[in-house]
Amino acid sequence: MAGYGCALDGEAASWYAAPCHRACGGFAMAVSWQSGPFTFTGTPQIMFGSGMLHKLAELLPGGTRRVLFVMGGFEQSNAEQWKRVSDSLAAASIAYDIAHIRHEPTVEWVDEVVDRFRGGDAVGAVIAIGGGSAMDAGKAVSAMLTTEPGDTVLHYLEGQSAFRAHKGSKIFFVAVPTTSGTGSEMTKNAVISIKGGFKRSLRHDRFIPDVAIVDGSITISCPVAVKAASGLDALTQLIESYVSTKASPMTDALALSGIEAAASSLLPICTSSDAAADVELHERMTYASMMSGITLAHAGLGLVHGFAAPLGGQFPIPHGVICGTLLAEVTKRNIEYLRAAEGESATVASVALAKYAAVGALLTGHPKEDAEGCLARLVETLEAWTELLQIQKLGAYGVNADNLDAVISASDNKQSPVQLDKAAMREILLARI
Amino acid sequence: MAGYGCALDGEAASWYAAPCHRACGGFAMAVSWQSGPFTFTGTPQIMFGSGMLHKLAELLPGGTRRVLFVMGGFEQSNAEQWKRVSDSLAAASIAYDIAHIRHEPTVEWVDEVVDRFRGGDAVGAVIAIGGGSAMDAGKAVSAMLTTEPGDTVLHYLEGQSAFRAHKGSKIFFVAVPTTSGTGSEMTKNAVISIKGGFKRSLRHDRFIPDVAIVDGSITISCPVAVKAASGLDALTQLIESYVSTKASPMTDALALSGIEAAASSLLPICTSSDAAADVELHERMTYASMMSGITLAHAGLGLVHGFAAPLGGQFPIPHGVICGTLLAEVTKRNIEYLRAAEGESATVASVALAKYAAVGALLTGHPKEDAEGCLARLVETLEAWTELLQIQKLGAYGVNADNLDAVISASDNKQSPVQLDKAAMREILLARI
Numbered sequence: 112m113a114g115y116g117c118a119l120d121g122e123a124a125s126w127y128a129a130p131c132h133r134a135c136g137g138f139a140m141a142v143s144w145q146s147g148p149f150t151f152t153g154t155p156q157i158m159f160g161s162g163m164l165h166k167l168a169e170l171l172p173g174g175t176r177r178v179l180f181v182m183g184g185f186e187q188s189n190a191e192q193w194k195r196v197s198d199s200l201a202a203a204s205i206a207y208d209i210a211h212i213r214h215e216p217t218v219e220w221v222d223e224v225v226d227r228f229r230g231g232d233a234v235g236a237v238i239a240i241g242g243g244s245a246m247d248a249g250k251a252v253s254a255m256l257t258t259e260p261g262d263t264v265l266h267y268l269e270g271q272s273a274f275r276a277h278k279g280s281k282i283f284f285v286a287v288p289t290t291s292g293t294g295s296e297m298t299k300n301a302v303i304s305i306k307g308g309f310k311r312s313l314r315h316d317r318f319i320p321d322v323a324i325v326d327g328s329i330t331i332s333c334p335v336a337v338k339a340a341s342g343l344d345a346l347t348q349l350i351e352s353y354v355s356t357k358a359s360p361m362t363d364a365l366a367l368s369g370i371e372a373a374a375s376s377l378l379p380i381c382t383s384s385d386a387a388a389d390v391e392l393h394e395r396m397t398y399a400s401m402m403s404g405i406t407l408a409h410a411g412l413g414l415v416h417g418f419a420a421p422l423g424g425q426f427p428i429p430h431g432v433i434c435g436t437l438l439a440e441v442t443k444r445n446i447e448y449l450r451a452a453e454g455e456s457a458t459v460a461s462v463a464l465a466k467y468a469a470v471g472a473l474l475t476g477h478p479k480e481d482a483e484g485c486l487a488r489l490v491e492t493l494e495a496w497t498e499l500l501q502i503q504k505l506g507a508y509g510v511n512a513d514n515l516d517a518v519i520s521a522s523d524n525k526q527s528p529v530q531l532d533k534a535a536m537r538e539i540l541l542a543r544i
Numbered sequence: 545m546a547g548y549g550c551a552l553d554g555e556a557a558s559w560y561a562a563p564c565h566r567a568c569g570g571f572a573m574a575v576s577w578q579s580g581p582f583t584f585t586g587t588p589q590i591m592f593g594s595g596m597l598h599k600l601a602e603l604l605p606g607g608t609r610r611v612l613f614v615m616g617g618f619e620q621s622n623a624e625q626w627k628r629v630s631d632s633l634a635a636a637s638i639a640y641d642i643a644h645i646r647h648e649p650t651v652e653w654v655d656e657v658v659d660r661f662r663g664g665d666a667v668g669a670v671i672a673i674g675g676g677s678a679m680d681a682g683k684a685v686s687a688m689l690t691t692e693p694g695d696t697v698l699h700y701l702e703g704q705s706a707f708r709a710h711k712g713s714k715i716f717f718v719a720v721p722t723t724s725g726t727g728s729e730m731t732k733n734a735v736i737s738i739k740g741g742f743k744r745s746l747r748h749d750r751f752i753p754d755v756a757i758v759d760g761s762i763t764i765s766c767p768v769a770v771k772a773a774s775g776l777d778a779l780t781q782l783i784e785s786y787v788s789t790k791a792s793p794m795t796d797a798l799a800l801s802g803i804e805a806a807a808s809s810l811l812p813i814c815t816s817s818d819a820a821a822d823v824e825l826h827e828r829m830t831y832a833s834m835m836s837g838i839t840l841a842h843a844g845l846g847l848v849h850g851f852a853a854p855l856g857g858q859f860p861i862p863h864g865v866i867c868g869t870l871l872a873e874v875t876k877r878n879i880e881y882l883r884a885a886e887g888e889s890a891t892v893a894s895v896a897l898a899k900y901a902a903v904g905a906l907l908t909g910h911p912k913e914d915a916e917g918c919l920a921r922l923v924e925t926l927e928a929w930t931e932l933l934q935i936q937k938l939g940a941y942g943v944n945a946d947n948l949d950a951v952i953s954a955s956d957n958k959q960s961p962v963q964l965d966k967a968a969m970r971e972i973l974l975a976r977i
Contacts, residue, residue, distance in 0.1 A: 147827070148593025153586055160581025360831055364801035368793055398793055
């Protein structure tokens with residue numbers, strides 16, 4: 112194969128290991144051509160850009176007479192935008208109701224809202240406007256509105272003893288994120304809290320929203336602490352899915368594009384007064400978050416998110432804070448273990464290290480540096496961002512050295528390219544208490 | 545905005561002009577953050593990889609009892625693969641019919657097939673297996689099967705005097721490309737020939753296939769001349785959509801990823817006996833083609849395709865040959881005109897030139913070269929590939945200096961970043977007669 116336009120590094124080199132393109136000072140911007148087959152479930156119809164929210168009425172199915180909004184408090188926090196939305200619905204003779212969601216969605220909340228709106232005047236569309244909680248709540252309501260009276264979402268949650276598979280039918284669902292973080296506007300699952308401190312997923316390929324309106328202008332009013340934590344959640348999702356063992360060339364391309372967008376926007380919008388209301392920078396961060404939703408849904412995640420489920424269930428820590436506080440430390444340990452593993456299983460470890468180096472190059476803008484340099488910069492940069500973005504440590508939420516056992520035993524490496532053992536997991540958590 | 549992790553090149557620089565990432569010897573691998581808003585209609589469910597065709601039966605909707613294949617001659621050219629497919633249908637008690645398509649689909653062909661299968665035992669799914677003609681034919685059949693008896697596809701084609709908008713309903717449609725070229729398995733339109741040498745589109749957002757099975761192993765048996773021409777069609781689509789004025793960060797990421805895949809596979813599979821049956825290289829080219837379908841559908845095309853419609857309508861030239869024979873020449877002229885335009889309208893022209901340079905870097909693997917060097921390499925490489933892939937000139941199909949007027953008057957620049965006038969168009973065609 113050598114001797115063609117793009118010289119591969121030896122006959123047997125597989126594509127992802129080929130240092131031919133996207134050079135960063137001489138090493139590859141690694142793209143996966145890993146174990147071959149992959150599937151891509153799809154995306155919503157995406158309406159991206161500032162002002163897109165104003166098109167809401169024309170995006171609804173023909174004949175829609177009534178819609179249900181699921182929101183945290185958008186009508187207060189963005190009164191002007193809300194007026195335009197409600198005026199456009201009135202002009203189209205479309206009535207609306209609002210179900211308010213002020214916390215992460217619970218089984219009780221979903222069942223209560225669905226009981227209220229199932230039957231009666233048919234709801235033609237469910238429209239969620241808000242952060243991850245509103246996205247997940249709206250997704251669950253749109254799915255449960257098609258079930259029989261008396262049904263509870265509990266039975267359709269994965270891992271439940273009385274689990275029943277959902278048929279996948281739903282009311283037309285529009286997702287409008289107001290934070291740049293979870294990427295839930297691109298995914299097929301809704302995370303619902305159940306009693307006892309657990310979170311479970313309602314999931315079906317057909318639960319991918321019909322339309323996602325990703326309008327950067329409505330994320331500007333988000334509190335800066337939420338921008339910081341949710342932005343690091345998105346960045347974590349992008350990095351973890353990029354280095355994932357389930358990554359594909361398609362998710363790699365989208366992940367790199369998202370990392371590039373986050374690299375130039377997250378820090379400014381959170382730390383610079385000049386950029387705090389900059390529309391284009393906020394658009395970039397909404398783009399990064401949107402890409403993270405697509406890539407996590409198709410390539411999976413890693414140890415940071417493997418920690419997040421038990422930590423979030425057992426302590427009152429916002430999901431974005433967990434991601435932000437652990438990202439640098441997990442990345443550092445993963446790189447150390449990948450280096451050690453490189454001797455044994457060269458391919459997987461080398462690819463993952465090349466990918467981490469590529470992320471380092473993207474985040475720091477040091478394309479002239481070699482791979483080792485980019486790896487070092489990556490960890491330094493993530494550590495610096497955690498400080499600059501004022502992400503709290505786990506100890507601030509009651510985590511201490513004596514109550515780690517239950518967290519560690521329930522944590523897993525997910526699709527991480529390196530499998531850390533329980534002792535290594537403990538070291539990571541101890542470093543962030 | 546300067547001073548953050550990714551230093552932008554001056555306060556006012558927009559993202560796409562920022563030389564911060566994806567460095568190619570010091571200049572940017574340009575990614576668009578162009579005029580802001582973009583829309584993304586979506587993709588089919590993608591099943592990518594060798595062997596995926598064998599999963600066909602399990603991908604059909606529950607309760608499917610009968611399917612209609614639209615094929616050129618797959619059951620002969622890939623007898624072994626066909627046996628596995630037909631056996632798996634038999635095992636699932638699913639009956640099938642075959643509608644053969646041996647040429648580009650015409651109004652008469654579509655109407656005849658639809659009349660034959662509309663009504664009677666309901667067809668639960670239409671499955672197209674073949675090149676671009678089969679993809680478009682199957683797409684049209686799946687859409688027309690839901691119309692009333694007596695309806696003709698002619699009325700639903702764009703640009704017809706008796707045009708009627710299609711409602712968008714269709715029979716479940718599975719696209720299985722056996723060539724790496726048109727990317728039609730990702731798009732929402734079917735190109736249909738009408739009397740008088742014209743081609744028109746049947747188009748609707750809901751005509752995007754429900755499932756695309758992109759199985760590299762079934763493209764190996766494609767004749768080498770078809771691999772070469774259709775591969776250059778895919779490459780043209782990728783390059784034209786990448787530099788398009790409608791490009792978005794999302795299409796840019798996917799286009800670069802596709803160009804990267806084509807760069808390392810197209811020449812080997814067409815010119816090296818070692819690579820002629822290499823599964824992974826064929827997978828890469830199917831990937832490139834698939835990406836080109838997504839990017840052309842969302843970002844549009846350029847002058848090569850602006851020539852292709854009238855040339856293909858007026859002369860018996862395969863679409864891939866038109867693209868292959870014109871790509872280098874159009875690229876060369878576009879770059880010349882962009883350089884001239886850079887003085888007047890710096891931003892658009894500079895972005896387009898940076899993007900062309902990035903393509904040159906990807907295609908040639910010379911990341912240490914500067915932008916000027918990469919631009920020169922791009923044109924040289926495309927010219928060399930056209931020779932190596934033995935793409936014929938237009939003269940071989942009857943085009944000559946005396947019959948260019950009708951072609952030129954019907955050609956347009958589409959979404960090209962530079963608008964060439966009729967005189968420049970004539971020079972390009974003359975150079976390729």
